[in-house]
Amino acid sequence: MISYDDQVLVSYSNQRWEEAEAFSSQFGLRLVALEALPAKSDRAVYLLNFSDTRVELVNWREQAPGPVFVDFVEGALAYRREHGGGRGEMVAKSVGLKGEVKCLNVLDATAGLGRDAYVLAALGCHVVMYERNPLVHALLADGLRRALECADAASVVSRMTLHLGEAFNTFPDGIDVVYLDPMFPERRKSSAVKKEMQAFKDIVGADPDADELLAAALRQEVKRIVVKRPKGAPCLLGREPSFTVTGKSGRFDVYALRKLTGG
Numbered sequence: 421m422i423s424y425d426d427q428v429l430v431s432y433s434n435q436r437w438e439e440a441e442a443f444s445s446q447f448g449l450r451l452v453a454l455e456a457l458p459a460k461s462d463r464a465v466y467l468l469n470f471s472d473t474r475v476e477l478v479n480w481r482e483q484a485p486g487p488v489f490v491d492f493v494e495g496a497l498a499y500r501r502e503h504g505g506g507r508g509e510m511v512a513k514s515v516g517l518k519g520e521v522k523c524l525n526v527l528d529a530t531a532g533l534g535r536d537a538y539v540l541a542a543l544g545c546h547v548v549m550y551e552r553n554p555l556v557h558a559l560l561a562d563g564l565r566r567a568l569e570c571a572d573a574a575s576v577v578s579r580m581t582l583h584l585g586e587a588f589n590t591f592p593d594g595i596d597v598v599y600l601d602p603m604f605p606e607r608r609k610s611s612a613v614k615k616e617m618q619a620f621k622d623i624v625g626a627d628p629d630a631d632e633l634l635a636a637a638l639r640q641e642v643k644r645i646v647v648k649r650p651k652g653a654p655c656l657l658g659r660e661p662s663f664t665v666t667g668k669s670g671r672f673d674v675y676a677l678r679k680l681t682g683g
């Protein structure tokens with residue numbers, strides 16, 4: 421993992437100085453104008469760049485891969501919204517979207533870049549998301565903000581609410597399903613997710629407290645808990661799920677605790 425003291429810089433275009441300045445002072449990060457970046461001999465590795473159009477995470481050491489940013493309007497997620505597998509998607513099956521169960525209240529306690537949450541919201545779920553890493557939170561918050569400017573994506577993100585912080589400090593009322601997708605050290609890379617995965621490994625690390633997250637979820641009065649795991653990874657807490665939905669690269673461990681009745 422990188423050091424936040426000297427390996428992450430916050431940069432900005434002139435128009436976004438105020439936001440970048442507020443972010444850097446809130447989290448104690450170095451702030452630099454894009455035109456005034458330090459020499460490459462500096463220890464900086466990543467830039468969280470507030471450009472005119474988006475917030476992006478740039479690996480400043482390596483020219484490729486390109487920046488990481490959240491895009492709900494074009495690209496893979498927009499395609500998935502329009503042509504995806506709908507309720508046949510593994511994540512949808514795992515949370516229990518089938519038959520009369522159409523609209524669930526989901527707590528995504530490990531929001532990341534919001535891909536899974538977006539798929540669920542596109543299928544009608546209301547998703548409350550928690551993300552504790554401030555850089556990841558900034559990327560996702562910016563993606564949600566931009567999505568509000570596109571009618572198709574706006575109708576989906578209006579069902580998504582994002583909070584910065586630990587998921588279980590305040591547990592929201594009325595949650596049907598808790599969804600967990602913690603980082604896993606051995607997680608395999610596919611070329612499509614490679615740059616995000618590398619950046620996540622560097623800036624987030626391995627979520628070593630994932631067992632505690634499942635333990636906290638099990639103490640809540642929820643109907644179902646779903647844990648996304650890579651192929652071959654042990655179950656969290658060593659606890660066998662009620663059933664598993666398995667795909668090519670990973671699986672969803674489903675703890676079915678009470679009957680689902682979402683409208």
Ligand SMILES: C[S@@+](CC[C@H](N)C(=O)[O-])C[C@H]1O[C@@H](n2cnc3c(N)ncnc32)[C@H](O)[C@@H]1O
Pocket residue numbers: 529530531532533534535536537550551552553556585586587588601602603604624627633
């Ligand atoms: C593998 S990523 C999740 C990817 C996400 N499912 C997606 O579709 O983009 C895991 C994320 O969960 C966050 N996280 C892990 N434990 C958390 C906790 N207890 N509270 C809030 N966020 C947490 C990490 O900071 C990381 O960004």
